[in-house]
Amino acid sequence: xxxxxxxxxxxxxxxxxxxxxxxxxxxxxxxxxxxxxxxxxxxxxxxxxxxxxxxxxxxxxxxxxxxxxxxxxxxxxxxxxxxxxxxxxxxxxxxxxxxxxxxxxxxxxxxxxxxxxxxxxxxxxxxxxxxxxxxxxxxxxxxxxxxxxxxxxxxxxxxxxxxxxxxxxxxxxxxxxxxxxxxxxxxxxxxxxxxxxxxxxxxxxxxxxxxxxxxxxxxxxxxxxxxxxxxxxxxxxxxxxxxxxxxxxxxxxxxxxxxxxxxxxxxxxxxxxxxxxxxxxxxxxxxxxxxxxxxxxxxxxxxxxxxxxxxxxxxxxxxxxxxxxxxxxxxxxxxxxxxxxxxxxxxxxxxxxxxxxx
Amino acid sequence: xxxxxxxxxxxxxxxxxxxxxxxxxxxxxxxxxxxxxxxxxxxxxxxxxxxxxxxxxxxxxxxxxxxxxxxxxxxxxxxxxxxxxxxxxxxxxxxxxxxxxxxxxxxxxxxxxxxxxxxxxxxxxxxxxxxxxxxxxxxxxxxxxxxxxxxxxx
Numbered sequence: 407x408x409x410x411x412x413x414x415x416x417x418x419x420x421x422x423x424x425x426x427x428x429x430x431x432x433x434x435x436x437x438x439x440x441x442x443x444x445x446x447x448x449x450x451x452x453x454x455x456x457x458x459x460x461x462x463x464x465x466x467x468x469x470x471x472x473x474x475x476x477x478x479x480x481x482x483x484x485x486x487x488x489x490x491x492x493x494x495x496x497x498x499x500x501x502x503x504x505x506x507x508x509x510x511x512x513x514x515x516x517x518x519x520x521x522x523x524x525x526x527x528x529x530x531x532x533x534x535x536x537x538x539x540x541x542x543x544x545x546x547x548x549x550x551x552x553x554x555x556x557x558x559x560x561x562x563x564x565x566x567x568x569x570x571x572x573x574x575x576x577x578x579x580x581x582x583x584x585x586x587x588x589x590x591x592x593x594x595x596x597x598x599x600x601x602x603x604x605x606x607x608x609x610x611x612x613x614x615x616x617x618x619x620x621x622x623x624x625x626x627x628x629x630x631x632x633x634x635x636x637x638x639x640x641x642x643x644x645x646x647x648x649x650x651x652x653x654x655x656x657x658x659x660x661x662x663x664x665x666x667x668x669x670x671x672x673x674x675x676x677x678x679x680x681x682x683x684x685x686x687x688x689x690x691x692x693x694x695x696x697x698x699x700x701x702x703x704x705x706x707x708x709x710x711x712x713x714x715x716x717x718x719x720x721x722x723x724x725x726x727x728x729x730x731x732x733x734x735x736x737x738x739x740x741x742x743x744x745x746x747x748x749x750x751x752x753x754x755x756x757x758x759x760x761x762x763x764x
Numbered sequence: 765x766x767x768x769x770x771x772x773x774x775x776x777x778x779x780x781x782x783x784x785x786x787x788x789x790x791x792x793x794x795x796x797x798x799x800x801x802x803x804x805x806x807x808x809x810x811x812x813x814x815x816x817x818x819x820x821x822x823x824x825x826x827x828x829x830x831x832x833x834x835x836x837x838x839x840x841x842x843x844x845x846x847x848x849x850x851x852x853x854x855x856x857x858x859x860x861x862x863x864x865x866x867x868x869x870x871x872x873x874x875x876x877x878x879x880x881x882x883x884x885x886x887x888x889x890x891x892x893x894x895x896x897x898x899x900x901x902x903x904x905x906x907x908x909x910x911x912x913x914x915x916x917x918x
Contacts, residue, residue, distance in 0.1 A: 447915075451796050452795055452796040452878065453796075453878075455873075455876075456796065456876070461796070461873045461874075461876075461878065462873075462878065494790055639890040640859050640890075642859060673850075673854050673861055673864060673865075674845060674850040674851065674854065674864065675820060676818070676819075676820025676821060676843075677818040677819075677844070677845045677846075677847055677850055677865055678845075678847045678850050678851045679847060685851070685855075687854050687855075687858075687861060689861075695829055702829075706839065706878070707792070707794075707869065707878075707880045709825065709839045709841065709871055709880070710867060710880050710881070710882065712825075713825075717858075717861040717862055719854070719858040719861055721855070721858040726858060728859065728861055728862050729862050730862040737791075738791050738792060739792070
C-alpha cells in the first residue's frame with residue numbers, strides 16, 4: 407500500500423476519532439445539563455421555583471449569591487439541608503447527582519465558580535459580637551436565628567426577595583467556609599436587604615471579627631437543630647358521654663376556647679355514601695381567622711392542617727375524640743419557627759378535649 | 765482513553781436517571797405546578813378520579829381570611845379516597861381518623877401552585893400495622909403519580 411495513503415488514512419481516522427470524542431464530550435455535557443435540570447425539577451423547583459426565583463425556599467438565581475458562594479457550599483447545602491429551617495437534607499443523592507444539581511443552579515447565572523482560599527479567618531469574636539448586634543442582628547436575629555416565616559405569598563411582603571438566613575444553623579455553618587461568609591459580608595447581596603458591609607465602612611479586620619463571631623454559633627447550633635417527632639402522632643381521649651353528647655360538648659368546648667366551628671360533617675362526606683349503615687364518625691373543623699392566618703404565616707404548608715380538625719368516633723361501644731398531634735408539625739415541615747405555634751395549637755386541642763370529655 | 769471517559773460520564777448520567785428520587789422518601793409529598801391554583805384544582809380532581817378515587821371538599825379555604833382583612837393569597841384544599849376503603853379503615857382503625865380522608869393542599873405562589881400532601885409512607889411509620897402497609901404503599905404510589913402528572917401538566 408502506498409505509504410502516503412496509509413498516512414492519510416491515519417490522519418483521517420485520527421481526525422474522525424477526535425471529532426467523535428468532541429461530540430461525545432458535548433453530548434455528555436448536555437446529558438449532565440439535562441440530568442441537572444431533571445434533578446432540579448424533581449428535588450428543588452418545588453420550593454425554589456422552576457427558574458430559581460424562590461418560593462417557600464430562597465431564590466437561587468441571584469447573581470450576587472452565585473458569585474459569592476462556592477460549589478462546595480451548594481453541594482454541602484444540598485447534602486445537609488438546613489435543620490429546622492425548611493430546607494431538607496438529601497443524604498441519599500449520589501455525589502454525581504449533587505454535582506449535576508449544583509452545575510444546574512450555577513447555570514442560572516453564567517459565570518465561573520468563584521475561587522475561595524481555604525484559609526480560616528482569624529478575628530476577635532468578642533468584637534465581632536458587638537458588630538453583629540450593630541449591623542446584623544436586626545435581620546438575622548440576636549443569636550443568628552434568622553428571619554421568621556417562609557414562603558413568598560403568605561409569610562412576608564413579596565417585595566422582600568429573601569428572608570434573612572439563620573446563621574446559627576448547623577447546616578449553614580457546615581456548608582459555608584470562613585471565606586464564603588467573609589465574601590458575603592463584604593459584598594452583600596444586591597436586590598436583597600443584605601448590604602455590603604465594606605460599603606458601609608467596615609474594615610477587613612471588622613469583617614474578620616464578624617466571621618469569627620458567626621463561626622462561634624457552631625457551638626450553639628447542634629441542640630437548636632434537634633427537631634424530634636412527638637411520641638404520639640395522634641391525640642386521643644376517651645369520652646364518658648354518648649356519641650351525640652360528645653359531639654355537642656366538642657362544639658361547646660370549641661366556642662368556650664374562643665374559636666368557631668368552621669364546618670362539621672360525617673367523616674368522608676362526599677366520598678362515603680352517608681346512607682351506608684349507621685356510621686358514628688364525625689368531624690368538627692374549628693379555628694379562628696387569626697390562628698389560620700398565623701399558621702399560614704409561619705409556613706404556608708400549614709394549610710394541610712388548618713383549620714383544626716377533631717374527630718369523634720364510637721368504636722366497640724367506646725366514644726373517643728381524636729386529632730393529629732400538632733407537635734409533629736415542626737418535624738414534618740422541618741420548620742422550627744412552627745414550634746411555638748404548634749405548642750399553642752396542642753394546648754388548644756387538649757383544653758377542648760378536657761372540657762368535652764370531663 | 766478519552767472516549768472511555770465519555771462513556772463513563774454517559775453511564776454516570778444514565779445511573780443518575782435510574783436512581784429513585786428521595787424527594788418521595790420524605791414525610792411530605794410536594795410538587796410545583798406552573799398552573800395557577802384555580803386551574804390546578806380541576807386538573808387535580810381529574811387525575812385523582814382517573815385512579816378510581818372520589819374527591820370531596822374541593823374548595824378555596826382562604827376566602828374568609830381575605831374577607832376579614834387577613835389577605836394572604838389563595839389556598840385551596842381537596843380530600844379524596846375510595847368509599848369502601850375510607851369506610852372500612854375508619855371503622856377498623858379509629859386512631860387513623862384524624863388523617864382520613866387524605867388531603868392535598870394547593871398553595872398559590874405568584875401564579876404557580878405548590879401542592880402539599882402528607883406522605884402515606886409517613887402514615888405507615890406512625891401506624892405500623894401489617895395490614896395497613898400495603899394500602900399505604902399503594903396510596904403512596906398513586907399519590908406520587910397524581911402529583912407528577914400535575915407537576916408536568918401545561
